[in-house]
Amino acid sequence: MVKICCIGAGYVGGPTMAMIALKCPNIQVVVVDISKPRIAAWNSDELPIYEPGLDEVVKACREKNLFFSTDVEKHVAEADIVFVSVNTPTKTRGLGAGKAADLTYWESAARMIADVSKSDKIVVEKSTVPVKTAEAIEKILTHNNKGINFQILSNPEFLAEGTAIEDLAKPDRVLIGGRETPGGQKAVEALKAVYAHWVPEDRILTTNLWSAELSKLAANAFLAQRISSINAMSALCESTGADVSEVAYAVGKDSRIGPKFLNASVGFGGSCFQKDILNLVYICECNGLTEVAHYWKQVVQINDYQKTRFVKRVVSSMFNTVSGKKIAILGFAFKKDTGDTRETPAIDVCHGLLGDKALLSIYDPQVTEDQIKRDLAMNKFDWDHPLHLQPQSPTAFKQVSVVWDAYEATKDAHGVCIITEWDEFKKLDYQRIYDNMQKPAFIFDGRNVLNVEALRKIGFVVYSIGKPLDPWVKDLQVSI
Protein backbone atom coordinates (compact mmCIF):
# COMPACT_ATOMS: atom_id res chain seq x y z
CA MET A 1 0.00 0.00 0.00
CA VAL A 2 1.36 3.42 -0.99
CA LYS A 3 1.73 5.68 2.04
CA ILE A 4 1.29 9.42 1.79
CA CYS A 5 2.08 11.86 4.59
CA CYS A 6 1.20 15.53 4.39
CA ILE A 7 2.97 18.02 6.67
CA GLY A 8 0.53 20.86 7.45
CA ALA A 9 -3.15 20.25 8.25
CA GLY A 10 -4.43 23.63 7.10
CA TYR A 11 -6.81 24.95 4.45
CA VAL A 12 -4.82 23.17 1.74
CA GLY A 13 -3.36 20.09 3.45
CA GLY A 14 -6.65 19.00 5.09
CA PRO A 15 -9.06 19.16 2.13
CA THR A 16 -6.49 18.04 -0.47
CA MET A 17 -5.50 14.95 1.46
CA ALA A 18 -9.12 14.16 2.29
CA MET A 19 -9.88 14.17 -1.45
CA ILE A 20 -6.91 11.90 -2.22
CA ALA A 21 -8.07 9.50 0.50
CA LEU A 22 -11.62 9.53 -0.84
CA LYS A 23 -10.60 8.86 -4.43
CA CYS A 24 -7.77 6.40 -3.68
CA PRO A 25 -8.98 3.79 -1.16
CA ASN A 26 -5.78 1.81 -1.75
CA ILE A 27 -3.59 4.65 -0.49
CA GLN A 28 -3.04 5.41 3.20
CA VAL A 29 -3.02 9.15 3.89
CA VAL A 30 -1.81 10.70 7.15
CA VAL A 31 -1.98 14.45 7.70
CA VAL A 32 0.39 15.70 10.40
CA ASP A 33 0.79 19.06 12.09
CA ILE A 34 2.67 20.64 14.97
CA SER A 35 -0.56 22.23 16.16
CA LYS A 36 -2.24 19.91 18.67
CA PRO A 37 -5.59 21.77 18.74
CA ARG A 38 -5.77 21.68 14.95
CA ILE A 39 -5.21 17.93 14.79
CA ALA A 40 -7.68 17.38 17.65
CA ALA A 41 -10.26 19.35 15.67
CA TRP A 42 -9.63 17.29 12.50
CA ASN A 43 -10.30 14.20 14.60
CA SER A 44 -13.52 15.63 16.06
CA ASP A 45 -17.01 16.45 14.76
CA GLU A 46 -16.11 20.15 14.60
CA LEU A 47 -13.51 20.41 11.81
CA PRO A 48 -11.05 23.30 12.17
CA ILE A 49 -12.12 24.95 8.91
CA TYR A 50 -15.53 25.68 7.44
CA GLU A 51 -15.71 24.46 3.87
CA PRO A 52 -18.91 23.29 2.15
CA GLY A 53 -18.86 19.49 1.56
CA LEU A 54 -15.67 18.90 3.58
CA ASP A 55 -17.39 17.18 6.52
CA GLU A 56 -18.84 14.48 4.29
CA VAL A 57 -15.51 13.73 2.58
CA VAL A 58 -13.60 13.57 5.87
CA LYS A 59 -16.22 11.43 7.58
CA ALA A 60 -16.25 8.99 4.65
CA CYS A 61 -12.55 8.15 5.01
CA ARG A 62 -11.38 9.11 8.50
CA GLU A 63 -9.94 6.17 10.42
CA LYS A 64 -10.18 4.06 7.23
CA ASN A 65 -7.42 5.40 5.01
CA LEU A 66 -7.30 9.00 6.28
CA PHE A 67 -5.64 9.85 9.59
CA PHE A 68 -4.70 13.06 11.41
CA SER A 69 -1.78 13.00 13.82
CA THR A 70 0.75 15.10 15.69
CA ASP A 71 3.31 12.31 15.46
CA VAL A 72 5.02 14.11 12.63
CA GLU A 73 8.33 12.26 12.56
CA LYS A 74 6.89 8.74 12.69
CA HIS A 75 4.54 9.27 9.76
CA VAL A 76 7.10 11.13 7.66
CA ALA A 77 9.56 8.29 8.22
CA GLU A 78 7.01 5.70 7.07
CA ALA A 79 5.77 7.56 3.97
CA ASP A 80 6.63 6.98 0.31
CA ILE A 81 5.36 10.40 -0.72
CA VAL A 82 5.61 13.44 1.60
CA PHE A 83 3.57 16.52 0.74
CA VAL A 84 4.66 19.74 2.40
CA SER A 85 1.80 22.19 2.86
CA VAL A 86 3.07 24.49 5.58
CA ASN A 87 2.77 28.28 5.89
CA THR A 88 4.89 30.41 3.57
CA PRO A 89 4.11 33.89 4.97
CA THR A 90 5.51 37.24 3.91
CA LYS A 91 8.74 38.04 5.74
CA THR A 92 8.26 40.72 8.38
CA ARG A 93 11.93 41.26 9.19
CA GLY A 94 15.34 41.28 7.59
CA LEU A 95 16.21 40.90 3.94
CA GLY A 96 13.14 41.28 1.73
CA ALA A 97 10.83 42.18 4.67
CA GLY A 98 7.31 43.05 3.51
CA LYS A 99 7.74 41.18 0.20
CA ALA A 100 9.82 38.01 0.21
CA ALA A 101 8.39 34.67 1.29
CA ASP A 102 9.44 33.49 4.73
CA LEU A 103 10.56 29.90 4.21
CA THR A 104 11.30 29.18 7.89
CA TYR A 105 8.52 26.58 8.19
CA TRP A 106 9.38 24.96 4.89
CA GLU A 107 13.05 24.74 5.75
CA SER A 108 12.38 23.24 9.15
CA ALA A 109 10.06 20.66 7.56
CA ALA A 110 12.75 19.78 5.00
CA ARG A 111 15.42 19.40 7.69
CA MET A 112 13.12 17.17 9.71
CA ILE A 113 12.41 14.99 6.63
CA ALA A 114 16.16 14.66 6.05
CA ASP A 115 16.72 13.73 9.70
CA VAL A 116 14.03 11.10 10.16
CA SER A 117 14.01 9.39 6.75
CA LYS A 118 15.34 5.88 6.44
CA SER A 119 13.99 5.11 2.94
CA ASP A 120 13.77 6.83 -0.45
CA LYS A 121 11.02 9.41 -0.75
CA ILE A 122 9.24 11.73 -3.11
CA VAL A 123 8.91 15.16 -1.49
CA VAL A 124 6.14 17.30 -2.96
CA GLU A 125 5.98 21.08 -2.67
CA LYS A 126 2.31 21.80 -2.07
CA SER A 127 2.83 25.17 -0.41
CA THR A 128 3.18 28.14 -2.73
CA VAL A 129 6.89 28.94 -2.86
CA PRO A 130 9.24 31.28 -4.75
CA VAL A 131 10.50 29.89 -8.04
CA LYS A 132 13.74 27.93 -7.47
CA THR A 133 12.79 26.84 -3.95
CA ALA A 134 13.09 23.20 -4.98
CA GLU A 135 16.79 23.80 -5.57
CA ALA A 136 17.28 24.88 -1.94
CA ILE A 137 15.12 22.04 -0.62
CA GLU A 138 17.09 19.56 -2.69
CA LYS A 139 20.31 20.81 -1.11
CA ILE A 140 18.93 20.33 2.41
CA LEU A 141 17.60 16.87 1.63
CA THR A 142 20.53 15.50 -0.36
CA HIS A 143 23.17 16.54 2.16
CA ASN A 144 22.03 13.75 4.46
CA ASN A 145 24.97 11.40 3.86
CA LYS A 146 22.60 8.47 4.40
CA GLY A 147 22.44 7.35 0.78
CA ILE A 148 18.73 8.05 0.68
CA ASN A 149 17.29 9.18 -2.64
CA PHE A 150 14.92 12.13 -2.52
CA GLN A 151 13.04 13.36 -5.57
CA ILE A 152 11.52 16.84 -5.29
CA LEU A 153 8.33 17.67 -7.17
CA SER A 154 6.39 20.88 -7.41
CA ASN A 155 2.64 20.31 -7.28
CA PRO A 156 1.06 23.68 -6.50
CA GLU A 157 -2.55 23.85 -5.38
CA PHE A 158 -5.16 25.94 -7.20
CA LEU A 159 -8.22 25.40 -5.00
CA ALA A 160 -10.19 28.42 -3.83
CA GLU A 161 -11.73 28.52 -0.38
CA GLY A 162 -15.48 28.09 -0.21
CA THR A 163 -15.35 25.84 -3.29
CA ALA A 164 -12.36 23.70 -2.28
CA ILE A 165 -14.15 20.36 -2.50
CA GLU A 166 -15.60 21.11 -5.93
CA ASP A 167 -12.23 22.41 -7.13
CA LEU A 168 -10.42 19.32 -5.86
CA ALA A 169 -12.98 16.89 -7.28
CA LYS A 170 -12.97 18.52 -10.71
CA PRO A 171 -9.79 20.54 -11.09
CA ASP A 172 -9.21 22.64 -14.22
CA ARG A 173 -5.74 21.16 -14.11
CA VAL A 174 -3.28 19.42 -11.84
CA LEU A 175 0.26 20.65 -12.33
CA ILE A 176 3.31 18.50 -11.59
CA GLY A 177 6.85 19.76 -12.12
CA GLY A 178 9.89 17.54 -11.77
CA ARG A 179 13.53 17.17 -12.69
CA GLU A 180 14.16 16.11 -16.28
CA THR A 181 16.21 13.10 -15.14
CA PRO A 182 15.07 9.43 -15.20
CA GLY A 183 14.61 9.58 -11.41
CA GLY A 184 12.72 12.86 -11.64
CA GLN A 185 10.43 11.57 -14.38
CA LYS A 186 9.73 8.36 -12.44
CA ALA A 187 8.65 10.48 -9.48
CA VAL A 188 6.40 12.59 -11.72
CA GLU A 189 4.75 9.40 -13.00
CA ALA A 190 4.22 8.13 -9.44
CA LEU A 191 2.41 11.33 -8.41
CA LYS A 192 0.50 11.41 -11.68
CA ALA A 193 -0.77 7.90 -10.89
CA VAL A 194 -2.27 9.21 -7.61
CA TYR A 195 -4.27 11.98 -9.34
CA ALA A 196 -5.17 9.70 -12.27
CA HIS A 197 -7.56 7.89 -9.88
CA TRP A 198 -10.05 10.68 -10.61
CA VAL A 199 -8.54 13.43 -12.78
CA PRO A 200 -8.69 12.91 -16.58
CA GLU A 201 -5.21 12.46 -18.02
CA ASP A 202 -5.40 15.53 -20.27
CA ARG A 203 -5.87 17.68 -17.18
CA ILE A 204 -2.68 16.50 -15.52
CA LEU A 205 0.06 18.77 -16.81
CA THR A 206 3.71 17.97 -16.36
CA THR A 207 6.46 20.58 -16.65
CA ASN A 208 9.93 21.27 -15.38
CA LEU A 209 10.23 22.26 -11.72
CA TRP A 210 10.65 25.98 -12.26
CA SER A 211 7.68 26.28 -14.62
CA ALA A 212 5.43 24.59 -12.06
CA GLU A 213 6.64 26.82 -9.22
CA LEU A 214 6.31 29.99 -11.28
CA SER A 215 2.93 29.04 -12.80
CA LYS A 216 1.36 29.13 -9.35
CA LEU A 217 2.59 32.67 -8.65
CA ALA A 218 1.62 33.69 -12.18
CA ALA A 219 -1.91 32.27 -11.88
CA ASN A 220 -2.59 34.16 -8.65
CA ALA A 221 -1.10 37.33 -10.09
CA PHE A 222 -3.32 37.10 -13.20
CA LEU A 223 -6.44 36.43 -11.10
CA ALA A 224 -5.75 39.32 -8.73
CA GLN A 225 -4.89 41.55 -11.67
CA ARG A 226 -8.37 41.04 -13.11
CA ILE A 227 -9.92 42.19 -9.84
CA SER A 228 -7.67 45.23 -9.61
CA SER A 229 -8.46 46.03 -13.26
CA ILE A 230 -12.22 45.98 -12.70
CA ASN A 231 -11.81 47.83 -9.38
CA ALA A 232 -9.78 50.53 -11.13
CA MET A 233 -12.65 50.78 -13.64
CA SER A 234 -15.14 51.02 -10.77
CA ALA A 235 -13.55 54.31 -9.68
CA LEU A 236 -13.87 55.66 -13.22
CA CYS A 237 -17.47 54.44 -13.42
CA GLU A 238 -18.35 56.44 -10.31
CA SER A 239 -16.81 59.55 -11.86
CA THR A 240 -18.56 59.18 -15.20
CA GLY A 241 -21.96 57.60 -14.52
CA ALA A 242 -21.06 54.27 -16.13
CA ASP A 243 -22.17 51.14 -14.24
CA VAL A 244 -19.32 48.74 -13.46
CA SER A 245 -21.57 45.65 -13.66
CA GLU A 246 -22.64 46.62 -17.18
CA VAL A 247 -19.04 47.34 -18.15
CA ALA A 248 -17.85 44.00 -16.70
CA TYR A 249 -20.61 42.14 -18.53
CA ALA A 250 -19.82 43.83 -21.85
CA VAL A 251 -16.08 43.30 -21.48
CA GLY A 252 -16.45 39.70 -20.29
CA LYS A 253 -18.59 38.77 -23.29
CA ASP A 254 -15.42 38.89 -25.38
CA SER A 255 -14.45 35.23 -25.43
CA ARG A 256 -10.78 36.23 -25.24
CA ILE A 257 -11.46 37.92 -21.89
CA GLY A 258 -14.22 35.75 -20.40
CA PRO A 259 -16.81 36.61 -17.74
CA LYS A 260 -15.27 35.25 -14.53
CA PHE A 261 -13.45 37.20 -11.82
CA LEU A 262 -14.74 40.59 -12.93
CA ASN A 263 -16.82 41.45 -9.87
CA ALA A 264 -15.87 44.86 -8.56
CA SER A 265 -15.48 44.81 -4.79
CA VAL A 266 -14.17 46.62 -1.75
CA GLY A 267 -10.91 44.80 -2.56
CA PHE A 268 -9.60 41.27 -2.73
CA GLY A 269 -8.52 39.49 0.43
CA GLY A 270 -7.47 35.99 1.37
CA SER A 271 -4.22 34.47 2.45
CA CYS A 272 -2.54 34.33 -0.93
CA PHE A 273 -3.14 37.01 -3.55
CA GLN A 274 -1.25 39.80 -1.81
CA LYS A 275 1.40 37.49 -0.37
CA ASP A 276 2.09 35.78 -3.68
CA ILE A 277 2.21 39.00 -5.70
CA LEU A 278 4.60 40.61 -3.22
CA ASN A 279 6.70 37.48 -3.49
CA LEU A 280 6.64 37.77 -7.30
CA VAL A 281 7.62 41.43 -7.05
CA TYR A 282 10.57 40.49 -4.85
CA ILE A 283 11.72 37.76 -7.24
CA CYS A 284 11.56 40.23 -10.15
CA GLU A 285 13.58 42.78 -8.19
CA CYS A 286 16.18 40.15 -7.31
CA ASN A 287 16.47 39.35 -11.00
CA GLY A 288 16.97 43.03 -11.87
CA LEU A 289 13.55 43.28 -13.55
CA THR A 290 12.51 46.60 -12.03
CA GLU A 291 9.77 47.43 -14.55
CA VAL A 292 8.21 43.98 -14.24
CA ALA A 293 8.28 44.29 -10.45
CA HIS A 294 6.64 47.70 -10.68
CA TYR A 295 3.92 46.37 -13.00
CA TRP A 296 2.80 43.64 -10.58
CA LYS A 297 3.12 45.86 -7.53
CA GLN A 298 0.42 48.06 -8.98
CA VAL A 299 -2.08 45.21 -8.57
CA VAL A 300 -1.59 45.35 -4.79
CA GLN A 301 -1.51 49.14 -4.76
CA ILE A 302 -4.85 49.40 -6.59
CA ASN A 303 -6.26 46.94 -4.07
CA ASP A 304 -5.11 49.14 -1.18
CA TYR A 305 -6.51 52.19 -2.99
CA GLN A 306 -9.88 50.47 -3.36
CA LYS A 307 -10.15 49.73 0.37
CA THR A 308 -9.12 53.30 1.26
CA ARG A 309 -11.55 54.71 -1.32
CA PHE A 310 -14.39 52.75 0.28
CA VAL A 311 -13.60 54.13 3.75
CA LYS A 312 -13.41 57.67 2.35
CA ARG A 313 -16.84 57.24 0.74
CA VAL A 314 -18.30 56.13 4.06
CA VAL A 315 -16.80 58.96 6.08
CA SER A 316 -17.40 61.72 3.54
CA SER A 317 -21.01 60.67 2.93
CA MET A 318 -21.74 60.85 6.64
CA PHE A 319 -20.95 64.56 6.94
CA ASN A 320 -17.21 63.95 6.90
CA THR A 321 -17.11 62.27 10.28
CA VAL A 322 -18.12 58.96 11.80
CA SER A 323 -16.86 59.88 15.24
CA GLY A 324 -19.15 58.36 17.89
CA LYS A 325 -21.50 56.96 15.23
CA LYS A 326 -22.50 53.32 15.21
CA ILE A 327 -21.59 51.60 11.93
CA ALA A 328 -22.71 48.04 11.27
CA ILE A 329 -20.16 45.85 9.51
CA LEU A 330 -21.94 42.97 7.81
CA GLY A 331 -19.44 40.26 6.94
CA PHE A 332 -15.87 39.89 8.12
CA ALA A 333 -14.60 36.81 6.21
CA PHE A 334 -12.60 37.56 3.05
CA LYS A 335 -15.34 35.98 0.90
CA LYS A 336 -18.57 34.09 1.43
CA ASP A 337 -18.75 30.42 2.42
CA THR A 338 -15.61 30.51 4.51
CA GLY A 339 -14.78 31.51 8.07
CA ASP A 340 -11.29 32.54 6.94
CA THR A 341 -10.36 36.14 7.73
CA ARG A 342 -6.77 36.16 6.54
CA GLU A 343 -6.04 39.50 4.83
CA THR A 344 -9.77 40.21 4.63
CA PRO A 345 -10.60 43.74 3.39
CA ALA A 346 -12.80 43.99 6.51
CA ILE A 347 -9.67 44.52 8.61
CA ASP A 348 -8.56 47.58 6.64
CA VAL A 349 -12.08 48.98 6.42
CA CYS A 350 -12.54 48.59 10.19
CA HIS A 351 -9.14 50.16 10.91
CA GLY A 352 -10.03 53.08 8.65
CA LEU A 353 -13.36 53.65 10.39
CA LEU A 354 -11.90 53.15 13.88
CA GLY A 355 -9.27 55.74 12.94
CA ASP A 356 -12.15 58.17 12.46
CA LYS A 357 -13.52 57.10 15.88
CA ALA A 358 -16.53 55.12 14.66
CA LEU A 359 -18.27 52.60 16.93
CA LEU A 360 -18.39 49.31 15.07
CA SER A 361 -20.92 46.53 15.45
CA ILE A 362 -19.70 43.53 13.49
CA TYR A 363 -21.62 40.45 12.37
CA ASP A 364 -20.39 37.51 10.33
CA PRO A 365 -22.17 34.14 10.27
CA GLN A 366 -18.90 32.17 10.42
CA VAL A 367 -16.35 34.30 12.26
CA THR A 368 -16.05 34.31 16.04
CA GLU A 369 -15.66 37.40 18.24
CA ASP A 370 -12.29 36.12 19.40
CA GLN A 371 -11.04 35.87 15.81
CA ILE A 372 -12.30 39.34 14.85
CA LYS A 373 -10.67 41.00 17.85
CA ARG A 374 -7.39 39.19 17.30
CA ASP A 375 -7.44 40.20 13.62
CA LEU A 376 -8.01 43.84 14.47
CA ALA A 377 -5.13 43.78 16.97
CA MET A 378 -2.60 41.90 14.87
CA ASN A 379 0.31 43.44 13.00
CA LYS A 380 0.40 43.15 9.22
CA PHE A 381 1.45 39.66 8.02
CA ASP A 382 1.50 38.18 11.58
CA TRP A 383 -1.68 36.20 10.89
CA ASP A 384 0.11 33.92 8.45
CA HIS A 385 2.14 32.01 11.01
CA PRO A 386 1.09 28.78 12.74
CA LEU A 387 -1.64 29.42 15.30
CA HIS A 388 0.48 28.85 18.38
CA LEU A 389 2.86 31.63 17.25
CA GLN A 390 0.08 34.21 16.92
CA PRO A 391 -1.17 36.44 19.78
CA GLN A 392 -3.69 34.29 21.63
CA SER A 393 -5.80 36.59 23.74
CA PRO A 394 -7.91 39.13 21.91
CA THR A 395 -7.35 42.78 22.72
CA ALA A 396 -10.30 44.60 24.23
CA PHE A 397 -11.61 47.28 21.89
CA LYS A 398 -13.93 49.82 23.42
CA GLN A 399 -15.13 50.87 19.98
CA VAL A 400 -15.93 47.35 18.70
CA SER A 401 -18.73 44.96 19.52
CA VAL A 402 -19.32 41.64 17.80
CA VAL A 403 -22.90 40.39 17.58
CA TRP A 404 -24.56 37.26 16.25
CA ASP A 405 -27.35 38.79 14.17
CA ALA A 406 -27.51 41.34 11.34
CA TYR A 407 -30.56 43.05 12.90
CA GLU A 408 -28.74 43.52 16.20
CA ALA A 409 -25.71 44.90 14.37
CA THR A 410 -27.76 47.45 12.45
CA LYS A 411 -30.04 48.55 15.32
CA ASP A 412 -29.60 52.30 15.98
CA ALA A 413 -26.75 52.41 13.47
CA HIS A 414 -26.08 55.43 11.27
CA GLY A 415 -24.60 53.34 8.50
CA VAL A 416 -24.27 49.75 7.26
CA CYS A 417 -21.26 48.41 5.35
CA ILE A 418 -21.55 45.16 3.41
CA ILE A 419 -18.05 43.70 3.36
CA THR A 420 -18.67 40.01 2.59
CA GLU A 421 -21.17 38.79 -0.01
CA TRP A 422 -22.93 36.23 2.24
CA ASP A 423 -26.20 35.11 0.59
CA GLU A 424 -28.15 35.88 3.77
CA PHE A 425 -27.39 39.61 3.40
CA LYS A 426 -29.43 39.66 0.16
CA LYS A 427 -32.46 38.28 1.99
CA LEU A 428 -32.56 40.59 5.02
CA ASP A 429 -35.67 42.65 5.74
CA TYR A 430 -34.22 46.04 4.84
CA GLN A 431 -37.44 47.88 5.70
CA ARG A 432 -37.09 46.56 9.25
CA ILE A 433 -33.41 47.54 9.28
CA TYR A 434 -34.23 51.04 8.00
CA ASP A 435 -36.96 51.51 10.60
CA ASN A 436 -34.50 50.71 13.40
CA MET A 437 -31.64 52.91 12.17
CA GLN A 438 -30.72 56.56 12.77
CA LYS A 439 -31.70 58.89 9.92
CA PRO A 440 -30.48 59.60 7.36
CA ALA A 441 -29.74 55.88 7.06
CA PHE A 442 -26.74 54.94 4.90
CA ILE A 443 -25.82 51.67 3.20
CA PHE A 444 -22.41 51.11 1.63
CA ASP A 445 -22.43 47.94 -0.45
CA GLY A 446 -18.82 46.81 -0.90
CA ARG A 447 -19.87 43.73 -2.85
CA ASN A 448 -22.68 44.96 -5.12
CA VAL A 449 -25.08 42.34 -3.81
CA LEU A 450 -28.02 44.54 -2.83
CA ASN A 451 -30.87 45.93 -4.91
CA VAL A 452 -29.96 49.61 -4.95
CA GLU A 453 -33.27 50.85 -6.34
CA ALA A 454 -35.33 48.92 -3.76
CA LEU A 455 -33.16 50.32 -0.96
CA ARG A 456 -33.50 53.89 -2.25
CA LYS A 457 -37.28 53.42 -2.36
CA ILE A 458 -37.20 52.49 1.33
CA GLY A 459 -35.32 55.71 2.05
CA PHE A 460 -31.67 54.66 2.36
CA VAL A 461 -28.80 56.73 1.00
CA VAL A 462 -26.97 54.02 -0.97
CA TYR A 463 -23.40 53.71 -2.22
CA SER A 464 -22.59 50.65 -4.30
CA ILE A 465 -19.10 50.14 -5.76
CA GLY A 466 -18.79 51.43 -9.32
CA LYS A 467 -22.51 52.20 -9.69
CA PRO A 468 -24.05 55.55 -10.62
CA LEU A 469 -23.79 57.63 -7.46
CA ASP A 470 -26.67 58.51 -5.21
CA PRO A 471 -27.35 62.27 -5.58
CA TRP A 472 -26.41 62.60 -1.89
CA VAL A 473 -22.97 61.07 -2.44
CA LYS A 474 -22.50 62.74 -5.84
CA ASP A 475 -22.79 66.25 -4.48
CA LEU A 476 -19.96 65.73 -2.01
CA GLN A 477 -16.55 67.08 -2.77
CA VAL A 478 -14.33 64.14 -1.96
CA SER A 479 -10.77 63.46 -2.91
CA ILE A 480 -10.58 59.72 -3.58
Ligand SMILES: NC(=O)C1=CN([C@@H]2O[C@H](COP(=O)(O)OP(=O)(O)OC[C@H]3O[C@@H](n4cnc5c(N)ncnc54)[C@H](O)[C@@H]3O)[C@@H](O)[C@H]2O)C=CC1
Ligand atom coordinates in the same frame (compact mmCIF):
# COMPACT_ATOMS: atom_id res chain seq x y z
N1 LIG B 1 -5.47 28.71 1.63
C1 LIG B 1 -5.57 28.48 0.33
O1 LIG B 1 -6.66 28.58 -0.23
C2 LIG B 1 -4.37 28.10 -0.47
C3 LIG B 1 -3.10 28.10 0.07
N2 LIG B 1 -2.02 27.74 -0.68
C4 LIG B 1 -0.66 27.68 -0.11
O2 LIG B 1 -0.60 26.50 0.71
C5 LIG B 1 0.26 26.73 1.84
C6 LIG B 1 -0.51 26.42 3.12
O3 LIG B 1 -1.61 27.30 3.18
P1 LIG B 1 -2.81 27.04 4.19
O4 LIG B 1 -3.17 25.60 4.19
O5 LIG B 1 -3.84 28.04 3.86
O6 LIG B 1 -2.09 27.42 5.57
P2 LIG B 1 -2.57 27.05 7.05
O7 LIG B 1 -1.96 28.05 7.94
O8 LIG B 1 -4.03 26.84 7.08
O9 LIG B 1 -1.88 25.61 7.31
C7 LIG B 1 -0.51 25.41 7.45
C8 LIG B 1 -0.30 24.41 8.58
O10 LIG B 1 1.08 24.03 8.61
C9 LIG B 1 1.41 23.77 9.97
N3 LIG B 1 2.89 23.77 10.09
C10 LIG B 1 3.74 24.81 9.95
N4 LIG B 1 5.00 24.39 10.09
C11 LIG B 1 4.96 23.06 10.34
C12 LIG B 1 5.95 22.05 10.58
N5 LIG B 1 7.26 22.35 10.57
N6 LIG B 1 5.54 20.79 10.82
C13 LIG B 1 4.22 20.47 10.84
N7 LIG B 1 3.24 21.37 10.61
C14 LIG B 1 3.60 22.65 10.37
C15 LIG B 1 0.72 24.87 10.73
O11 LIG B 1 0.56 24.55 12.10
C16 LIG B 1 -0.60 24.96 9.96
O12 LIG B 1 -1.63 24.18 10.57
C17 LIG B 1 0.74 28.17 1.71
O13 LIG B 1 1.98 28.16 1.05
C18 LIG B 1 -0.30 28.81 0.83
O14 LIG B 1 0.24 29.87 0.07
C19 LIG B 1 -2.16 27.35 -1.98
C20 LIG B 1 -3.40 27.31 -2.57
C21 LIG B 1 -4.60 27.68 -1.86
Ligand SMILES: O=C(O)[C@H]1O[C@H](OP(=O)(O)OP(=O)(O)OC[C@H]2O[C@@H](n3ccc(=O)[nH]c3=O)[C@H](O)[C@@H]2O)[C@H](O)[C@@H](O)[C@@H]1O
Ligand atom coordinates in the same frame (compact mmCIF):
# COMPACT_ATOMS: atom_id res chain seq x y z
O1 LIG C 1 -3.46 30.39 -3.85
C1 LIG C 1 -4.52 30.52 -3.26
O2 LIG C 1 -4.62 30.69 -2.04
C2 LIG C 1 -5.81 30.55 -3.99
O3 LIG C 1 -6.16 31.95 -4.12
C3 LIG C 1 -7.42 32.17 -4.73
O4 LIG C 1 -8.46 31.56 -3.98
P1 LIG C 1 -9.11 32.25 -2.68
O5 LIG C 1 -8.21 33.32 -2.18
O6 LIG C 1 -9.47 31.15 -1.76
O7 LIG C 1 -10.48 32.89 -3.17
P2 LIG C 1 -10.93 33.71 -4.49
O8 LIG C 1 -12.23 33.21 -4.90
O9 LIG C 1 -9.86 33.73 -5.51
O10 LIG C 1 -11.14 35.16 -3.91
C4 LIG C 1 -10.05 35.97 -3.49
C5 LIG C 1 -10.54 37.36 -3.16
O11 LIG C 1 -10.92 38.06 -4.35
C6 LIG C 1 -12.23 38.59 -4.22
N1 LIG C 1 -12.86 38.62 -5.55
C7 LIG C 1 -12.92 37.50 -6.31
C8 LIG C 1 -13.48 37.54 -7.57
C9 LIG C 1 -13.98 38.74 -8.08
O12 LIG C 1 -14.50 38.84 -9.21
N2 LIG C 1 -13.91 39.85 -7.29
C10 LIG C 1 -13.35 39.83 -6.04
O13 LIG C 1 -13.28 40.86 -5.37
C11 LIG C 1 -12.91 37.64 -3.24
O14 LIG C 1 -14.04 38.24 -2.65
C12 LIG C 1 -11.80 37.38 -2.26
O15 LIG C 1 -11.69 38.43 -1.33
C13 LIG C 1 -7.44 31.55 -6.13
O16 LIG C 1 -8.73 31.72 -6.71
C14 LIG C 1 -7.08 30.08 -6.07
O17 LIG C 1 -7.00 29.55 -7.39
C15 LIG C 1 -5.73 29.91 -5.36
O18 LIG C 1 -5.42 28.54 -5.23
